[in-house]
Amino acid sequence: MKRLAAAALAAFLLSQNAFAQGDYPAKALRIVVPYSAGGGADLVARIVAEQLGMRLGQPVMVENRVGAGGSIGMQAVAAAEPDGYTLGLVTPIFVITPLTAKNPAYDALADFAPVGLIGFTPQVLAIHPGVAARSPAEFIAYARSKPGALNFASLGPSSTQGLAAILFNRTTGIDAVEVPYKGSAPGVTDLLAGNVQYMFNALPSMLPHIRAGKLRALAVTGERSSPLLPEVPALGQTVPGYKVTTWYALVAPAGTPREAIGRLNRELATILAGREVSERLQGLGLEPEAGTPEEAANLLRAESERWKRVVREAKIPLE
Numbered sequence: 001m002k003r004l005a006a007a008a009l010a011a012f013l014l015s016q017n018a019f020a021q022g023d024y025p026a027k028a029l030r031i032v033v034p035y036s037a038g039g040g041a042d043l044v045a046r047i048v049a050e051q052l053g054m055r056l057g058q059p060v061m062v063e064n065r066v067g068a069g070g071s072i073g074m075q076a077v078a079a080a081e082p083d084g085y086t087l088g089l090v091t092p093i094f095v096i097t098p099l100t101a102k103n104p105a106y107d108a109l110a111d112f113a114p115v116g117l118i119g120f121t122p123q124v125l126a127i128h129p130g131v132a133a134r135s136p137a138e139f140i141a142y143a144r145s146k147p148g149a150l151n152f153a154s155l156g157p158s159s160t161q162g163l164a165a166i167l168f169n170r171t172t173g174i175d176a177v178e179v180p181y182k183g184s185a186p187g188v189t190d191l192l193a194g195n196v197q198y199m200f201n202a203l204p205s206m207l208p209h210i211r212a213g214k215l216r217a218l219a220v221t222g223e224r225s226s227p228l229l230p231e232v233p234a235l236g237q238t239v240p241g242y243k244v245t246t247w248y249a250l251v252a253p254a255g256t257p258r259e260a261i262g263r264l265n266r267e268l269a270t271i272l273a274g275r276e277v278s279e280r281l282q283g284l285g286l287e288p289e290a291g292t293p294e295e296a297a298n299l300l301r302a303e304s305e306r307w308k309r310v311v312r313e314a315k316i317p318l319e
Helices: 001-019 040-056 068-080 093-099 138-144 160-170 184-193 204-209 258-273 277-282 293-313
Strands: 028-033 060-064 086-090 112-129 151-154 177-181 198-202 216-220 245-253
Touching: 001 138, 028 040, 028 068, 028 138, 040 060, 040 086, 040 112, 040 216, 040 245, 040 258, 040 277, 068 093, 068 112, 068 245, 086 093, 086 138, 093 160, 093 293, 112 138, 112 160, 112 204, 112 258, 112 293, 138 160, 138 216, 151 160, 151 184, 160 177, 160 198, 160 293, 184 198, 198 204, 245 258, 245 293, 258 277
Parallel strands: 028 060, 028 086, 151 177, 151 198
Antiparallel strands: 086 245, 112 198, 112 216, 112 245
16 A cells, blocks of 8 residues: 555656646547547537647547446546546536436546536427427426326436426426437437427437427527527526526546646637637537636536436436
């Protein structure tokens, strides 16, 4: 144990010396994405990684570590050397997963050091066109008149989509049946077929079907209408206080030197301010928004407290 402690101390002092000499980064970095390749979070990570590599003068690789509600990937980040060379791409599921687990694999607040925000995207409340409603108020009235008769697609109570629907149902007094899916795609497929009547999902995933008239968008879940659907209102206009956004941020293992966090945050802010990256992210339905590490930490704390309250009040069983 003494040898291990001495080795760890030596490694820490060496890393601090390297940062003091301004040698960071001296090798390739990696961004761990706890989701499958090709998905929204993966695409965001790859856009950021490409530009971050150019700014840092070192390759930034994206590594997909999928499974267990994101826990496998985030465990890998938490266990990595806190030297500024391993980062994690996180979304709300990052704080939600530990809240719905009997034995959480990680502590979202204690095991990580926030690097910075990347941006936000709203979810959209979409219904099958066969449902007789053309506004959030009409849908709420329709659903209330048919207790237990409507089905909604969900990715489970440990997902943003699932909790967004649960929060909506509880807030509006809707009694509907949750139909869980292992991924967004099969849920959307059943919504298109009319096997479920409504679904909350990330806007980019639903946009093609909405524009084709195969689904009807009733509301978005951000503070205001999305530029991609300017005619669709924010749900908070009908359900006061309702707001659910999918956010993206970068984190590092706890203990990562402040100098590394500061450098990464500054480069990230510069990247997001650039027109090329901004337009590419907006094309994915994302509103770029940089922020300090402290602002990212505040967001993680606020989101953790909020969803902890929803999980408790909805009596969602721990898995």
